Amino acid sequence: MRPILDLPPAGCQRTFLALRANLLLTHSKGVTGMIERWNGRLFLILVLLLLSQLAAAEEIAPGLRYEQRAEPGPLAIQWLEVDPERISIRLRHAGAGGLGRETVSALALQEGAIAAVNGGFFRIGGPLDGKSTGLLKVAGRWISDSLLPRGAIGWQNTGRDALIGRLRVFWTLRVGQWRFPVDRINGPRGASGTILYTAAFDASTRTEPGGREVIVSNDRITAIADGGNSPIPKGGFVYSAGAAVREKVSALRPGMRARLDLRFQPGFQAQPSPRSRWSEMDFILGGTPVLVSEGRKVSGFSEERIQDSFVHGRHPRTAVGIRKDGTWILLVVDGRQELKSIGMTLDELAGYLVSLGCVRALNLDGGGSSTLVINGRARNSPSDPTGERPVSDAILLFPRPTQ
Incomplete structure (x- = not known):
């Protein structure tokens, strides 16, 4: 790593901020003698020193740059600038299937990633601990879908031409002339539910009898x-109908040909279609909400059905943004630490991403999950008192082989 600027202690930051405030106050009272005694060169030095207290940057690898800033609030903000032509961007789930959790630093070390941030939202505790609650497609394998219409980011192995937008995905089981709807994939099945279980979930469906x-x-x-907890074939899937709807599949027999149809509904407005750029994506990660679209902050998040406290409260945040030239921004804002960083509202987060040049951006899981790792070590200050929170999945960064 090549340090460009070293971030000084917080005390120095407060000293210079106080000095700047004092200068402004003195000037506002009409007492300008102090500033007039300073020549231009000395004042420029002061400005440069002040800026050095508030910002730092490192080149982690060719195509990967790390920056951090201390802003009034206080706010501790850090982000990674990623050139996808020189850095490979991949998703990794913590478990072998769709369950389980690991810290971001552990996932990065396991895979040999040079940097990483946490990914999407997930369940904590219970038999489905670590199950993603949003869209999740890893290296072409679907692991999870979303119950509600939410935002997502999708990208191919090249990392270029990434998509960010609101998205819903629909599965249908087709057997001959019959069509059987799928309520969810790889999730809990109720009495009236129809769930699709893929080999990416686990060895079996974990369903109850009935x-x-x-x-x-x-x-x-x-x-x-008839029953539950059927084994999931590696080259196939299990369509599970709850007790109240089991008779809907009573006409099916072994030997019949069966396949899955997949349709995408971007933006929640167009009719679902199998023909979509989203179908070409190797990786899809759900988040909420979409923060920036066409270079502007998104106004209102009602379409994604999220709580006001999540929107307007100050929390630790993780977000992903894309600049016009295709550069990725992976940003983490610390929070819930009064003396260090109080966190951001979603509107503030969106505005900050626009200020960094993002034309599209998506909020990811935050709170105690917000973590940014470089070379196996968390560079931010996670808000959980126990340190890094184990998460469901993470975005991992690797140098691309040189040709």
């Missing part, structure tokens, strides 16, 4: 199981 499960491998039904 339903009926259609086991499909290599596009053909291999078994119909």
